[in-house]
Amino acid sequence: MRELTYTAAAREGLDEEMARDATVFVVGEGIGQRGGNFNTTSGLYEKYGPMRLRDTPIVERGFVGMCTGAAMTGTRPVVDFMFLDFVLDAFGEMVNQTAKIQYMSSGRLPMPIVLRGCIGVGGAAATHHSGNYYPFFAHVPGWRVVLPTTPRDAKGLLKSAIRSDDPVLFLEHKLLLNAKGPVPDPESDELIPFGCAAIRREGSDVTVVALAAMVGRSLDAAEDVAGDGISVEVIDPRTVAPLDIDTILESVHKTGRLLIVDEDYAPAGIGAEIAAQAADLGFDDLDAPVRRLNGLHTPVPYSPPLEAHVVPNRERIAQAIRDLVAE
Amino acid sequence: MPRLGWTMEAGTVVEWLKRDGEPVAAGEAIFSVEADKGLTDVEALDDGILHIPADSPLGVEVPVGTTLAYIAPAGATLVSVEDSSGPVSPGGPTSEQNRPQSIDSAAPRGGGNGQFRISPRARRRAIELHVDVASLAGSGRSGRIIERDVVAAAARPAVPRPRAAPAVRKLADEAGVGLAQIAATGPAGRVTRSDVRQASHRQPPDGLTEPMGQVRRIVSQRMAEAARTVAPVTLTTEADATELVQVRARLKDELSGAVKPVPSITDLVVRLVALALLEQPDLNASLVDGAIQRHASVHVGIAVDTERGLLVPVVRDAHLKSIHAIAAEAARLIDEARRGVSATEDLSGGTFTVTNLGMFEIDAFTPIINLPESAILGIGRVVARPVVLDEEPEAIVIRKMMALSLTFDHRVVDGGPAARFLQRCKHSIERPFVSLTR
Numbered sequence: 001m002r003e004l005t006y007t008a009a010a011r012e013g014l015d016e017e018m019a020r021d022a023t024v025f026v027v028g029e030g031i032g033q034r035g036g037n038f039n040t041t042s043g044l045y046e047k048y049g050p051m052r053l054r055d056t057p058i059v060e061r062g063f064v065g066m067c068t069g070a071a072m073t074g075t076r077p078v079v080d081f082m083f084l085d086f087v088l089d090a091f092g093e094m095v096n097q098t099a100k101i102q103y104m105s106s107g108r109l110p111m112p113i114v115l116r117g118c119i120g121v122g123g124a125a126a127t128h129h130s131g132n133y134y135p136f137f138a139h140v141p142g143w144r145v146v147l148p149t150t151p152r153d154a155k156g157l158l159k160s161a162i163r164s165d166d167p168v169l170f171l172e173h174k175l176l177l178n179a180k181g182p183v184p185d186p187e188s189d190e191l192i193p194f195g196c197a198a199i200r201r202e203g204s205d206v207t208v209v210a211l212a213a214m215v216g217r218s219l220d221a222a223e224d225v226a227g228d229g230i231s232v233e234v235i236d237p238r239t240v241a242p243l244d245i246d247t248i249l250e251s252v253h254k255t256g257r258l259l260i261v262d263e264d265y266a267p268a269g270i271g272a273e274i275a276a277q278a279a280d281l282g283f284d285d286l287d288a289p290v291r292r293l294n295g296l297h298t299p300v301p302y303s304p305p306l307e308a309h310v311v312p313n314r315e316r317i318a319q320a321i322r323d324l325v326a327e
Numbered sequence: 328m329p330r331l332g333w334t335m336e337a338g339t340v341v342e343w344l345k346r347d348g349e350p351v352a353a354g355e356a357i358f359s360v361e362a363d364k365g366l367t368d369v370e371a372l373d374d375g376i377l378h379i380p381a382d383s384p385l386g387v388e389v390p391v392g393t394t395l396a397y398i399a400p401a402g403a404t405l406v407s408v409e410d411s412s413g414p415v416s417p418g419g420p421t422s423e424q425n426r427p428q429s430i431d432s433a434a435p436r437g438g439g440n441g442q443f444r445i446s447p448r449a450r451r452r453a454i455e456l457h458v459d460v461a462s463l464a465g466s467g468r469s470g471r472i473i474e475r476d477v478v479a480a481a482a483r484p485a486v487p488r489p490r491a492a493p494a495v496r497k498l499a500d501e502a503g504v505g506l507a508q509i510a511a512t513g514p515a516g517r518v519t520r521s522d523v524r525q526a527s528h529r530q531p532p533d534g535l536t537e538p539m540g541q542v543r544r545i546v547s548q549r550m551a552e553a554a555r556t557v558a559p560v561t562l563t564t565e566a567d568a569t570e571l572v573q574v575r576a577r578l579k580d581e582l583s584g585a586v587k588p589v590p591s592i593t594d595l596v597v598r599l600v601a602l603a604l605l606e607q608p609d610l611n612a613s614l615v616d617g618a619i620q621r622h623a624s625v626h627v628g629i630a631v632d633t634e635r636g637l638l639v640p641v642v643r644d645a646h647l648k649s650i651h652a653i654a655a656e657a658a659r660l661i662d663e664a665r666r667g668v669s670a671t672e673d674l675s676g677g678t679f680t681v682t683n684l685g686m687f688e689i690d691a692f693t694p695i696i697n698l699p700e701s702a703i704l705g706i707g708r709v710v711a712r713p714v715v716l717d718e719e720p721e722a723i724v725i726r727k728m729m730a731l732s733l734t735f736d737h738r739v740v741d742g743g744p745a746a747r748f749l750q751r752c753k754h755s756i757e758r759p760f761v762s763l764t765r
């Protein structure tokens with residue numbers, strides 16, 4: 001299978017969907033001729049022109065509101081935020097309009113909109129460009145929240161997102177953008193469904209559910225502790241709304257131990273939700289307390305050493321696994 | 328397991344004074360603990376119903392803080408230990424819920440009331456595998472029983488509880504014979520009375536390993552410490568104890584019909600030694616942290632052979648006490664030591680020790696110093712011998728001779744003072760009236 005970067009794979013998915021469906025269009029700052037701050041649209045302007053790749057002024061609430069209106073008419077807008085942090089300026093529209101239109105119209109109006117942007121801590125992007133935010137939107141009924149971690153998933157999940165009639169938040173961790181990985185040929189038209197976790201490594205002693213960039217680090221840590229005789233199963237939920245709790249519960253049924261590794265803050269986060277569901281639905285499978293390993297509950301620092309300190313690294317994940325196995 | 332002394336780290340429940348299910352009142356003794364050379368009755372702190380779990384450690388040493396039993400309020404429902412986490416105590420669950428929770432911390436928490444804990448998964452496995460978890464030791468952090476403990480227990484062949492009537496169990500207990508070790512001849516594999524009697528007459532088989540009792544352990548540690556650190560030298564001599572024996576005979580006549588105890592040879596020697604130590608303070612000294620402490624008072628320890636092992640109760644201020652006072656005190660101390668009820672303060676603080684093996688027809692021996700003391704005097708048997716009187720005219724006479732063995736720590740005291748001290752003891756024993764009337 002050929003190898004593509006995460007960004008190139010997602011761009012290919014966007015290209016395929018734009019070619020397939022003329023109602024798909026992209027809106028954002030610098031996504032036209034410039035090709036997007038993170039090259040999300042490079043080369044597409046030449047192919048599809050200014051009507052379908054539309055640069056906007058810096059008015060997030062305005063263009064999210066307009067795209068919500070456009071989606072109500074049946075077109076399929078893709079709003080590209082560069083850094084997802086700017087989504088906060090459109091929060092009111094997103095929660096009160098985008099998420100609720102289908103309900104308010106008794107399902108008569110669709111909401112096939114995709115909001116995409118980079119999330120996560122890394123590259124000294126500083127505190128205003130390092131947020132994660134997915135728990136906010138996983139909390140609101142209506143939103144689909146997607147966290148691809150491989151090039152293949154980036155493409156397959158973006159294609160599913162564009163074809164979805166529900167609003168989708170498509171979140172790309174900035175440390176994953178240049179990662180290369182196998183991607184099926186365009187002819188395959190692979191769609192990766194929502195709510196379907198991937199088991200990235202099979203194991204029998206402890207289940208690690210990792211989100212976004214933590215998937216790769218958890219796989220590295222699993223390799224480290226394998227030398228101690230600890231067999232780790234690593235699960236990548238891929239979408240946090242909907243959350244594939246069944247795959248997690250099946251794994252915990254096997255291992256009896258659950259660690260959730262999430263770069264985002266612990267309080268009221270995705271790990272809290274997974275832990276609560278595991279304690280509820282998998283109580284009799286648990287041989288130890290459910291444990292979380294999260295980024296520190298603090299604004300993200302600019303200084304690279306401090307920035308590295310606030311998120312779980314390979315060593316801390318390995319230690320958390322050892323500690324949990326010792327419980 | 329309460330902490331009964333500053334240095335106590337572990338103890339052994341030797342007996343329950345109240346039965347499981349019996350009501351107890353605050354202040355009532357509920358069990359006896361053997362720890363650090365003393366046997367102490369522990370009182371209930373609250374009124375309630377005593378609940379002793381089946382696996383409560385009896386006769387085995389457990390760390391301070393181990394849960395031995397529960398006192399539940401009268402009328403409260405006792406939840407079986409197997410089902411849950413012990414009896415419901417009003418303080419437990421509530422304080423648990425009120426514990427502040429820090430979300431980021433990965434530190435273990437929860438439980439914490441010392442009660443029975445098991446993971447949900449292990450509980451389910453135990454039901455599937457028919458494992459009685461009440462008797463399992465948990466290998467999880469903080470002692471939680473986890474799945475592997477249950478699986479391991481299921482893999483072990485079950486040891487059936489020996490069957491015996493309650494009266495037979497009691498008999499075996501009293502005889503100190505474990506029921507599991509007795510060959511059962513009764514119907515349905517029951518252990519019978521005669522099985523117990525037969526087993527109790529038999530010697531334990533060769534090579535049987537027994538855990539050390541508390542006293543044996545302490546003796547063992549102290550002896551090893553003494554052997555490792557002390558530079559022991561033993562001097563022996565013989566004293567003519569004829570007059571000492573006469574003194575004792577006269578005291579016995581004097582005291583016939585009185586309740587006061589007759590001073591023993593050991594008591595007399597304790598008195599004489601205490602006086603000699605006042606004259607030879609070099610021997611009444613301790614080596615503590617590299618410094619020699621000379622003691623102004625003489626506290627003489629008396630080595631006592633008990634069922635539990637060697638104990639050394641101490642006659643305090645022996646240099647100030649009359650022979651009758653010493654005899655009365657020694658009688659009390661020895662009796663308490665033999666019954667295992669010595670107070671902790673009676674078993675410590677000696678400055679010199681006397682040990683008497685005369686009753687076993689031992690002459691000279693090499694006693695081991697009772698640290699941190701610096702010397703110990705061994706008393707041998709008193710035996711009539713022909714003795715050459717080297718006065719003019721020389722004559723062979725029959726005298727009652729006593730062997731004396733003094734071991735001293737050459738780190739603390741030299742041979743000269745030690746020899747002078749032993750000579751002083753010898754002379755005092757040979758002329759007891761002089762010493763005893765001072």
